[in-house]
Amino acid sequence: MASLLAMMLSGCATQGAPGHASGAAAPLPARPADPLAAFAARAQPGQVEDVSPQPGAAPVTVRLVRAYQAGSGRECRELTVGYRASRPALYCEDPVAGWSVARALLRGGAVGRP
Known part of the structure; x- marks a missing residue:
């Protein structure tokens, strides 16, 4: 039960202003300016670079680390950045901004779960 609740709450929210809701989706940028976002957009789970x-x-x-559909319906990717002293990072695909850094909704994020 706790796992189900954690999955439901582990959606991601972008930092900053909320996106605009409209009937037509804007085209996504072809190449993210953030190299970590570019890696998140093209990598497969387990891939290291x-x-x-x-x-x-x-x-x-x-x-x-993993790719998943957030509760918001967006595709999200968990990354670890660094080798020995790694830190988690979360990127989600936004219909307006493309792949951008996001924050986990659960304290401690989804990385490091049991």
Whole structure:
């Protein structure tokens, strides 16, 4: 029961202003400007890649932990960023902004669940 509740609440919400609801969906950007968002958009679960989070920055190891449909209906991707001292990251596909960083709705996020 707790797992079901956690799944229902583990949808993702974008940071910032809410999106605009309209009948026609805007086209998604072809290539996300954020390299982590670009990785989230193309990677498969379990895939590992070295990604430079910013131009000129040293690459970090990024792994796609899982892909799932959030309660909002959006596709979301859990990432771990870094190798030894990794941190979780969550990206969701937005009909207006494309793939963008999101926050988990549950405290502690979905990463690290039992």
